[in-house]
Amino acid sequence: MVSNKELANIIFPDIKETIEDLEKRYPARKLKEGAEVTRFAPSPTGFLHTGSLFTSMICRKVASQTGGIFYVRLEDTDTKREIQGSGEQLLSQLKIFNVVPDEGYLGDHEEGKYGPYVQSKRADIYKVAIKYLIEQGRAYPCFCTPEELDEIRKEQEKNKLNPGYYGEFARCRNLSNDEVKERIQNGESFVIRFKSNGNHLNKIMVHDLVHGDFEIAQNDQDIVIYKGDGLPTYHFAHCVDDHFMRTTTVIRGEEWISSLPIHVELFEAMGWKAPKYAHLPVIMKIDAETGNKRKLSKRKDNEAAVSFFLEDGYPAEALIMYLMTIANTNFEEWILNNKFENMQDFTFSFDKMCLDGALFDTGKMNFFAREILGKMNKQEIVERALAYSKQYKPELFELINRDPAYFGEIMNIEKDKENPRKDYEKFGDLIERIGFFYKDNYDVLLENPLPFNEKATKENIIEILEALKEGLSLEQDEQSWFNNMKEIGVAHGYAGNRQEYKANPEAYKGLIGDVAEILRITLSGRKNSPNLYYVMRILGKEECDRRIDKVVSLLK
RNA sequence: GGCCCUAUGGAGAAGCGGCUUAACUCAUCGCCCUCUCAAGGCGACAUCCACGGGUUCGAAUCCCGUUAGGGUCACCA
Numbered sequence: 023m024v025s026n027k028e029l030a031n032i033i034f035p036d037i038k039e040t041i042e043d044l045e046k047r048y049p050a051r052k053l054k055e056g057a058e059v060t061r062f063a064p065s066p067t068g069f070l071h072t073g074s075l076f077t078s079m080i081c082r083k084v085a086s087q088t089g090g091i092f093y094v095r096l097e098d099t100d101t102k103r104e105i106q107g108s109g110e111q112l113l114s115q116l117k118i119f120n121v122v123p124d125e126g127y128l129g130d131h132e133e134g135k136y137g138p139y140v141q142s143k144r145a146d147i148y149k150v151a152i153k154y155l156i157e158q159g160r161a162y163p164c165f166c167t168p169e170e171l172d173e174i175r176k177e178q179e180k181n182k183l184n185p186g187y188y189g190e191f192a193r194c195r196n197l198s199n200d201e202v203k204e205r206i207q208n209g210e211s212f213v214i215r216f217k218s219n220g221n222h223l224n225k226i227m228v229h230d231l232v233h234g235d236f237e238i239a240q241n242d243q244d245i246v247i248y249k250g251d252g253l254p255t256y257h258f259a260h261c262v263d264d265h266f267m268r269t270t271t272v273i274r275g276e277e278w279i280s281s282l283p284i285h286v287e288l289f290e291a292m293g294w295k296a297p298k299y300a301h302l303p304v305i306m307k308i309d310a311e312t313g314n315k316r317k318l319s320k321r322k323d324n325e326a327a328v329s330f331f332l333e334d335g336y337p338a339e340a341l342i343m344y345l346m347t348i349a350n351t352n353f354e355e356w357i358l359n360n361k362f363e364n365m366q367d368f369t370f371s372f373d374k375m376c377l378d379g380a381l382f383d384t385g386k387m388n389f390f391a392r393e394i395l396g397k398m399n400k401q402e403i404v405e406r407a408l409a410y411s412k413q414y415k416p417e418l419f420e421l422i423n424r425d426p427a428y429f430g431e432i433m434n435i436e437k438d439k440e441n442p443r444k445d446y447e448k449f450g451d452l453i454e455r456i457g458f459f460y461k462d463n464y465d466v467l468l469e470n471p472l473p474f475n476e477k478a479t480k481e482n483i484i485e486i487l488e489a490l491k492e493g494l495s496l497e498q499d500e501q502s503w504f505n506n507m508k509e510i511g512v513a514h515g516y517a518g519n520r521q522e523y524k525a526n527p528e529a530y531k532g533l534i535g536d537v538a539e540i541l542r543i544t545l546s547g548r549k550n551s552p553n554l555y556y557v558m559r560i561l562g563k564e565e566c567d568r569r570i571d572k573v574v575s576l577l578k
Numbered sequence: 579g580g581c582c583c584u585a586u587g588g589a590g591a592a593g594c595g596g597c598u599u600a601a602c603u604c605a606u607c608g609c610c611c612u613c614u615c616a617a618g619g620c621g622a623c624a625u626c627c628a629c630g631g632g633u634u635c636g637a638a639u640c641c642c643g644u645u646a647g648g649g650u651c652a653c654c655a
Binding site for chain 2: 062063064067097098100102103133140164168179182183184185186207213215222233237238239245246248249250251253255256259260271275276277278279280281283298301304306314315316317323346347351352354356357376377378380381383385386387388389390392396399436439440441442444445499501504505507508517518520533534535536537538539541542543547549550551552553554555
């Protein structure tokens with residue numbers, strides 16, 4: 023008669039370490055009371071998801087504000103879906119958002135005493151734990167083939183029973199150790215399942231940092247904990263890793279709530295105290311086809327990939343601020359009061375978190391982006407725009423790099439005022455917005471008809487342009503310049519102020535604003551631009567005249 | 579389908595039994611401003627808090643039921 027211990031040795035003959043050895047190797051962390059150890063545990067299966075940024079940002083915040091530790095663990099147990107290099111990329115993107123781990127997997131190397139932090143390198147650690155479970159009679163090898171499993175499922179569906187591997191359906195659960203030994207020695211392939219003691223009809227009470235207490239059915243599934251490829255499944259790796267890495271609070275997406283009973287039972291079986299859990303709401307979007315809310319999908323939604331915002335040239339802070347408004351409902355008011363500064367001083371708390379998945383609101387994110395770019399000084403804007411365009415937009419890089427100081431002047435228009443302009447939200451559309459400042463770009467614009475107002479006739483446009491070219495001087499302050507333009511406008515039949523115009527619109531060709539608009543469109547090719555006075559000063563009298571001449575000849 | 583989570587305006591929300599004629603922010607729409615746009619200022623925008631019952635002198639707020647939306651039921655995480 024083969025004992026559990028013998029069986030465990032047959033399965034893992036090379037594993038000599040024990041749970042006690044591991045406990046010694048990974049001792050409790052020496053942190054002050056209340057310090058939280060959090061972790062971000064991504065799978066290297068692609069780009070950083072916006073939801074993952076959300077989670078990891080909160081992990082970072084919680085650890086920082088409690089004086090704890092935030093680490094990253096790479097969950098690469100799904101070798102089939104793994105994408106080479108995505109681990110490094112994940113880390114470098116986190117860094118852009120200033121979500122920097124204290125320890126763990128850092129992309130090019132690992133740091134910390136609780137490693138390795140890459141699950142595929144921890145195979146032996148899991149084996150120690152599984153061996154222990156086999157010895158305790160809480161885990162057993164299962165020889166069922168996918169076909170058999172399928173068969174079981176079909177039978178369950180037919181009889182309207184809960185699907186899964188449990189109770190009477192757990193065919194390998196009660197195999198004798200002798201038989202198991204024989205089948206293993208015959209070379210049959212197997213996985214290892216956890217032997218659940220739970221009953222689906224019993225409820226357990228669980229506590230969640232964001233949802234509070236709730237009841238949920240006990241786990242009764244004999245889940246796979248050790249796969250055919252020698253690696254553990256998520257559930258088991260979570261239990262072992264978060265125990266030995268001494269995680270105090272597991273922060274993860276809401277989709278994990280339903281597997282909480284499994285985790286609770288796993289920790290119980292190992293004789294370990296389970297960490298605290300915080301299940302975060304998922305970020306949603308309205309599906310264009312169905313009109314229903316659904317989780318942000320990497321396949322369907324650009325917003326799902328953090329790289330989308332980076333490519334578009336949004337300042338990283340904007341996304342973080344926006345995500346924080348979803349994370350904590352009181353954040354928005356706080357950051358407004360703090361003039362969009364010193365975000366790190368905000369205190370996050372789980373009970374200020376919304377419970378329902380929020381719809382991703384690009385409009386609100388744009389608002390934050392405008393504020394942030396509006397506050398950025400000239401030097402920083404130039405540096406950032408250069409860095410952005412170098413990586414993502416060569417045409418823009420070429421433009422800026424011709425003369426970074428010139429670009430700085432453009433971006434700096436009305437920046438020093440009490441209420442600085444806030445018209446840029448991302449670097450991605452800069453060419454479109456300010457390209458006209460560059461001669462060659464401007465000339466290309468003229469290939470298309472200029473967007474003049476319908477009420478302005480060709481003759482009127484030519485007349486006022488020629489008058490402005492002749493009489494408008496840039497060698498004066500803004501106020502005088504404006505008066506100068508107004509006089510010219512009035513002399514050519516435009517109203518100098520709104521009241522006069524409104525009182526008798528028929529008497530005028532238009533308002534002084536229309537004069538400015540004609541000039542603006544002529545010089546920039548656009549209906550909107552920064553302050554005209556500064557646009558002209560930056561362009562210079564000579565270039566302004568050249569542009570007026572060009573447009574006039576085009577109209578004629 | 580089972581189980582779990584959630585439910586206040588276009589979006590994010592405050593509200594924790596009377597202080598609410600339901601804060602605040604974004605968006606939208608008006609108006610104002612010595613130039614467009616933006617900013618800024620002012621104003622509008624929930625016949626009432628998913629629906630139906632109940633408790634109470636009194637409910638968005640407490641209880642019950644219903645409905646809707648979401649999540650989850652793998653040798654994926």
